[in-house]
Amino acid sequence: MIVTRGLTKRYGRIQALKGLDMEVPEGAVYGFIGQNGAGKTTTLRILAGLLRADGGQATIGGYDIQRHPRVIHDLVGYMPDFFGVYDDLRVGEYLEFYAAAYGIRGATARTLRDGLLELVDLAAKRDAFVDTLSRGMQQRLCLARALIHDPPVLLLDEPASGLDPLARVEMRELLKELCLMGKTIIISSHILSELADLCTHIGMVADGRILRQGPLEAVLAAARSRRYTMRCLGTADAAVTLLAAFPEVTVGEPRPVNGSGDEQVELVLPGGATQAVAVLRHLIANGVAVTHFAETWTNLETTFIELAREETA
Amino acid sequence: MAETLNETAGQPGAGINLRRWLGAFLDGLQAGLAPMLAKEMRSRTRGLRSPVLLTIYLLILTGVVTGLLWLIRDKARLVGPEIGLNLFSFFTLVMVMLLAFIAPAMAAGAISGERERRTYDLLMVTRASAAGIVLGKWLASVMYLLWLVLAALPVFAVIYLYGGMPARQVGLTLIIILATGMSYGALGLALSAVLKRSQAATIIAIILVFVLLFGTLVGAVLQLDYLHSRAAAAGESYPQPGIPWYVFHSPLPALTSVLPGGDGRTAAGFRMPLLGDLLRDFWQQFNLVPAAGMTVKMGYSYASGYIGMGPGLAPEPPGGLAALPFWARFLINQAALLFLCLLVATVAVMPVKPWQISRRR
Numbered sequence: 001m002i003v004t005r006g007l008t009k010r011y012g013r014i015q016a017l018k019g020l021d022m023e024v025p026e027g028a029v030y031g032f033i034g035q036n037g038a039g040k041t042t043t044l045r046i047l048a049g050l051l052r053a054d055g056g057q058a059t060i061g062g063y064d065i066q067r068h069p070r071v072i073h074d075l076v077g078y079m080p081d082f083f084g085v086y087d088d089l090r091v092g093e094y095l096e097f098y099a100a101a102y103g104i105r106g107a108t109a110r111t112l113r114d115g116l117l118e119l120v121d122l123a124a125k126r127d128a129f130v131d132t133l134s135r136g137m138q139q140r141l142c143l144a145r146a147l148i149h150d151p152p153v154l155l156l157d158e159p160a161s162g163l164d165p166l167a168r169v170e171m172r173e174l175l176k177e178l179c180l181m182g183k184t185i186i187i188s189s190h191i192l193s194e195l196a197d198l199c200t201h202i203g204m205v206a207d208g209r210i211l212r213q214g215p216l217e218a219v220l221a222a223a224r225s226r227r228y229t230m231r232c233l234g235t236a237d238a239a240v241t242l243l244a245a246f247p248e249v250t251v252g253e254p255r256p257v258n259g260s261g262d263e264q265v266e267l268v269l270p271g272g273a274t275q276a277v278a279v280l281r282h283l284i285a286n287g288v289a290v291t292h293f294a295e296t297w298t299n300l301e302t303t304f305i306e307l308a309r310e311e312t313a
Numbered sequence: 314m315a316e317t318l319n320e321t322a323g324q325p326g327a328g329i330n331l332r333r334w335l336g337a338f339l340d341g342l343q344a345g346l347a348p349m350l351a352k353e354m355r356s357r358t359r360g361l362r363s364p365v366l367l368t369i370y371l372l373i374l375t376g377v378v379t380g381l382l383w384l385i386r387d388k389a390r391l392v393g394p395e396i397g398l399n400l401f402s403f404f405t406l407v408m409v410m411l412l413a414f415i416a417p418a419m420a421a422g423a424i425s426g427e428r429e430r431r432t433y434d435l436l437m438v439t440r441a442s443a444a445g446i447v448l449g450k451w452l453a454s455v456m457y458l459l460w461l462v463l464a465a466l467p468v469f470a471v472i473y474l475y476g477g478m479p480a481r482q483v484g485l486t487l488i489i490i491l492a493t494g495m496s497y498g499a500l501g502l503a504l505s506a507v508l509k510r511s512q513a514a515t516i517i518a519i520i521l522v523f524v525l526l527f528g529t530l531v532g533a534v535l536q537l538d539y540l541h542s543r544a545a546a547a548g549e550s551y552p553q554p555g556i557p558w559y560v561f562h563s564p565l566p567a568l569t570s571v572l573p574g575g576d577g578r579t580a581a582g583f584r585m586p587l588l589g590d591l592l593r594d595f596w597q598q599f600n601l602v603p604a605a606g607m608t609v610k611m612g613y614s615y616a617s618g619y620i621g622m623g624p625g626l627a628p629e630p631p632g633g634l635a636a637l638p639f640w641a642r643f644l645i646n647q648a649a650l651l652f653l654c655l656l657v658a659t660v661a662v663m664p665v666k667p668w669q670i671s672r673r674r
Contacts, residue, residue, distance in 0.1 A: 048438050052665045069665070070337055070440065078438045084431035088356045100348035101439035103340065145435065 001026040001184045006056035009042050016042045018208035029179050031199035032188040039208040040188040044155045048078040060153055077146035081158040087131035094130050102149040116144040136167030154185045160194055196300045204304050211307045227296040228267040228276055233289035236263040242286050345445020353453030374468050377407045397475030405486050409493055409564050416458055416494040417501030417518035422511035423450040443662040447655055451502055458494040485571040485640055493564045496647035497522055499654035506661035525562045530595055533557045555635050567643030
């Protein structure tokens with residue numbers, strides 16, 4: 001549904017995007033994660049038609065975003081990370097205004113307005129002035145605004161930023177409902193726990209490039225297959241010395257296991273399972289008493305931090 | 314769905330189809346203009362700002378009229394057309410000055426305010442085109458201007474009771490007042506779109522309005538002085554240039570062509586306060602002062618009613634634009650200024666400029 005190839009963007013001396021390649025399948029909820037300044041917002045603004053890319057190409061639904069901006073406006077609902085509201089409009093009027101800006105008027109606009117206010121749980125606030133709403137309510141109203149023309153694609157830039165924990169939960173529930181409606185959604189965030197139970201796909205961005213992307217489980221599985229925990233009977237010093245034979249393997253500091261006198265070591269094996277077999281065979285052949293050798297459970301956060309460190313190195 | 318970077322089959326080709334472009338343009342215009350106009354008018358009728366501004370504006374206008382009536386109460390001896398003529402001239406001058414500053418000041422926050430409120434991006438991702446948004450904002454300011462003019466009509470009516478002003482002159486005066494507000498409002502809008510900060514746009518708009526109102530007249534005199542001094546230094550006769558075109562960006566010369574006493578006197582020889590005296594001195598610089606006792610209104614009588622005041626030189630008979638009355642030249646200038654400002658504002662509002670798109674194709 002959304003494809004970018006070699007997207008580049010420079011702000012003065014800062015190269016924000018350095019050939020970003022992204023693929024988002026139709027109906028996916030794509031978690032776009034990365035640190036502040038990694039290029040998430042720039043990418044989303046380019047996809048929304050608010051910014052011109054210096055190089056590369058981006059298409060949504062097969063339409064080039066530069067050549068068909070009007071089609072892109074119809075296909076995309078965009079929610080920026082920071083946004084304002086018209087403080088002199090009521091909630092209902094606010095949505096009607098944006099409906100009209102998408103060419104939707106009259107009874108259709110009013111029906112859409114009421115349906116969306118129900119969806120975002122703001123029906124009771126229809127006649128309230130927008131500036132009297134809480135931050136969480138304004139976020140939900142902004143999401144309703146992005147949905148007013150029923151776009152198949154949603155670009156949500158940090159939709160839960162600035163929200164209290166309860167409002168975050170409400171926003172997450174709302175996004176789950178949108179997933180069920182079959183929308184293709186890109187959600188950018190630097191709070192990784194927000195995305196783990198929401199996304200079907202993930203794209204990790206750092207320094208203007210995609211580090212990893214694909215189905216969430218596949219990305220996590222690939223990371224897990226690289227990280228191993230090894231426990232030894234007694235100290236792990238001998239094992240650490242023997243692992244010097246594998247210069248590409250990263251070996252952590254030996255740590256005691258629950259006062260048992262045994263020690264455990266974290267290993268990162270770029271060669272994955274094949275290399276794990278070779279390492280284990282080498283240790284046992286040299287008389288190391290290995291009691292446990294298994295993949296380390298990895299969450300999204302750990303995976304991202306590890307990849308970001310590799311990229312920095 | 315297999316994703317490719319190829320264009321979807323059956324979608325528009327690379328060639329520009331004029332009809333499709335026009336359709337898209339009108340669609341974007343409609344999507345921007347109607348909702349923006351409705352929203353702006355709704356916003357302007359809410360809150361205290363508009364009623365307070367209107368009250369101050371009407372207090373100034375009624376204060377001016379009442380004060381003038383009080384000042385001339387003995388001289389006038391009851392009523393007469395002279396009182397109406399003078400009141401009308403003075404009232405018009407005050408009204409033009411007020412609207413010349415109110416219109417750009419109100420418009421200077423229109424686009425920059427969207428950026429400051431962070432609502433600009435939300436507008437730019439809709440189907441509303443930049444032209445539609447700009448026109449919607451501008452029309453909303455014009456509507457507000459009309460409201461101000463309509464609100465002042467009762468004061469006009471009081472003056473009209475004294476008589477002395479032909480209906481055509483009243484109509485032309487109102488047109489000049491509106492044209493001033495519309496074009497200066499567009500100037501404020503363009504600055505708002507280009508400068509991005511409302512405060513800077515407002516300050517620069519007010520400075521530019523000063524320049525257009527008075528600076529153009531001063532500039533014309535300085536230009537003439539320079540030409541004369543250069544001719545004197547070269548030992549040549551004084552040149553007789555026409556009135557510079559930029560003078561007609563100020564409504565003051567235009568008003569002299571419709572108001573009685575714009576030449577310093579009314580038909581009955583009654584001196585009009587302020588405007589007539591000021592502009593009389595200005596026109597003298599360009600040999601455009603009527604002969605004493607002649608019942609001449611500047612501009613109307615351009616071809617027949619003025620005498621040369623230069624050192625022994627009669628001015629060339631005017632042709633082309635110069636043959637038009639001053640108010641017509643003013644309207645032409647303001648139309649050009651309006652178009653230019655709206656164009657600049659539209660381009661400045663576009664998130665991706667047309668030349669940036671064509672460069673990437």
